[in-house]
Amino acid sequence: MKVTFPHMGHLWLVLQTALEGIGLEVVVPPPCTRRTLELGVRHAPESACLPLKVNLGNFLEAKELGADTIVMAGGVGPCRIGYYAQVQREILRDIDCEYEMVVFEPPDVHFSEVWDKVKYLNRRPWQEGVGGVILAWQKACAVDALEQEVQRLRPREERPGQADAVFRRALQGLAAAGNRREINRLVKESRAELAAIPRQPEVSLLKIGIVGEIYTVLEPLVNLNIERRLGALGAEVVRGLFLSRWINDNLFRGLLPLPGHHPEKTAPPFLNHFVGGHGWESVGDTVTFARQGCDGVIQLAPLTCMPEIVAHSVMPAVQQAKGIPVMTIYLDEQTGEAGLQTRLEAFVDMLRRHKNKIVG
Amino acid sequence: MSAIYLGIDVGSVSTNVVVLNQQCQLLTSVYLRTHGQPILAIQEGLRRVVATLGRDLEVAGVGTTGSGRGLAAVMTGADVVKNEITAHAVAASYAVPGVQTVLEIGGQDSKIIILRQGVVTDFAMNTVCAAGTGSFLDQQAARLGIPIEDFGRLALGAQNPVRIAGRCAVFAESDMIHKQQQGHPLNDIVAGLCEALVRNYLNNVGKGKEILPPVVFQGGVAANAGMRQAFSRALGTEVIVPEHFGVMGAFGAALLAREAGPKVSSFRGFELTEREFRTGGFECRGCTNHCEVVELKEGKEILARWGDRCGKWSNAVAV
Incomplete structure (x- = not known):
């Protein structure tokens, strides 16, 4: 069994360690490039959002390296990604790309559903497997x-x-x-x-918070290296989404004392419910960043992302109440970078002129 | 010899050059079609500046803007390189002090800029929809067989503008043909098109923005009296079209160059109109990104490279 998985930022490093830790042979898909995107787009339904397409490209490129099993996340709730494992399985079958798919998702009835899958994959005595998972977490x-x-x-x-x-x-x-x-x-x-x-000699820097859908926030191919671009423009980037926090919040149920997401405390009265994906967190983080004195917030989302569209529609109210400018960027298959660069430059210019005015 | 500031706006459709004197008065402006050849357009623009103002010019600063701002900056030796939003906002603020809303519609893009107390507080750009730009009017004028210059005059003569779907250029066209076949007069159809474009712009680009007066309308489309009327009707307020509405990007770039006030401009001289610049490109095979790297050469010397994601090529040449 040669196991592979989809890319999402630096996730590969963690998953590789964990899966090797339980004794599996792992094929890390080649880093996401334009070829990955092209392969994915060719076989995916046009109206699906970008993560499905890039993931599919990862699977096809991993196949070329001999992978035969996919470990994929599923999910419940309004975000479509919960269903993508099933869609991808069907697409791969249609194009005669042989894969076995092991989908991890919140259990319907009993936790044993998850447990059975872990048992199915595990190749080692339990103590060693647990050691591998702990190493991955570290x-x-x-x-x-x-x-x-x-x-x-970066900006310094x-x-x-x-x-x-x-x-x-x-x-x-x-x-x-x-x-x-x-x-x-x-x-x-x-x-x-x-x-x-x-x-550089000490200059006055801007601070920009990044919120949005986790995949577009964490995967540089998809967000066209937005954090590096902002850094080069003299803006320090902060974000609430990090792999370790996401693992702690979602897999360990927030057991470890890490700064987690608490949208139930920060997002109301602007948004009082979970809306799928990270929509609630996007609103909550924007409020948090405003409190922390960020100069602006950029919201990232794949085109047609429902949870982030809900968050987007709430942003004007947050913007007004908290006095923090928010720019929303929808990302899709476009690889032309000029449009994004112009927006970022204009946004940074706007924040800088605003800041100088307040100071001056 | 008088000191001047050059502003160069290299857009996808047009390339504009503006010359300001120390007092920010516009000495001359050049409007050219880019025709996909920005280098030639920039050279031609500068040639015309020299033809109008003579060679006895001391360039105190150069600013570039527009989607070709990077290229123009390397070629001419610019002191300031700015995005279009900032350039347009600066120009509008200068032309109409206290402006709170800037509507800008060009050939292939449109933007809205919201200012408060002279500072940009919000903006949006249209990128995906042809129905929100000047090319939409161009196309429909061509379909109706009327010169675009007459468009505004015809629209002003309308009694009952017809309603045309403005959400999408394709829907608009079929809707318009339908109205034509029903026998609506040309004036009413033309005015309807203007209203459709304004609706599309306000719903798409202007959505969620608080549009407060004074409102400035600029960009090539502001020449169209029908559009001006449609905007002031839709917004219920007067719409101001500044004198140099067609070259506001370049105007702003020149103002920014003046504001930056370089001690000595890095302008490479008007001789550059006679030099030979060439762009070449190759596909990098370093990884599967296969970036299309573009290089700008003057004679044999490579001035700049760009287009690579990793910085392998662009960092190799100091810009």
């Missing part, structure tokens, strides 16, 4: 900690791209790390490298 935390430093550094570094180069190397190292000590050493070394990067 890697997720390490990646997120480093990424937050990179976010802080003298030559753009240096922090990202360190981060890329760190990711490769973390993927190969076999135990906790190695992870800690890598984090320490990378931190030192990041600290040594020459910085």
